[in-house]
Amino acid sequence: MPCAFCGEGDKWIKTCRTKDDSRLRVCDPCYEALSPWLVIVPGDGVVTARCDGCGRYFNPREMAEYSPGGRHDAYVGDCGTCAKTVPKVQRGIPLARKPF
Numbered sequence: 576m577p578c579a580f581c582g583e584g585d586k587w588i589k590t591c592r593t594k595d596d597s598r599l600r601v602c603d604p605c606y607e608a609l610s611p612w613l614v615i616v617p618g619d620g621v622v623t624a625r626c627d628g629c630g631r632y633f634n635p636r637e638m639a640e641y642s643p644g645g646r647h648d649a650y651v652g653d654c655g656t657c658a659k660t661v662p663k664v665q666r667g668i669p670l671a672r673k674p675f
């Protein structure tokens with residue numbers, strides 16, 4: 576479902592609730608502009624992924640690779656930065672895991 580305001584966005588865009596209680600999908604640029612009127616609610620899909628390298632949480636679209644199975648139903652994988660800078664072997668992570 577695309578962004579309710581501009582019709583853009585991918586499957587990772589936020590789900591928000593408006594003051595009159597309707598649920599909308601909102602892309603990041605529109606959320607920035609409209610955040611005073613919107614409350615983020617859990618969407619139908621998981622939209623967080625935890626990076627093995629730096630331990631931070633990201634939107635899956637910022638991850639170089641990810642797979643299900645992280646904590647709190649989040650995905651787990653490598654953010655774009657860590658994927659480039661820290662080879663997996665240095666972190667003792669097997670190379671076998673592939674993005675799906």
Ligand SMILES: [Zn+2]
Binds near residue numbers: 579
């Ligand atoms: Zn939008």
Ligand SMILES: [Zn+2]
Binds near residue numbers: 629655658
């Ligand atoms: Zn990272």
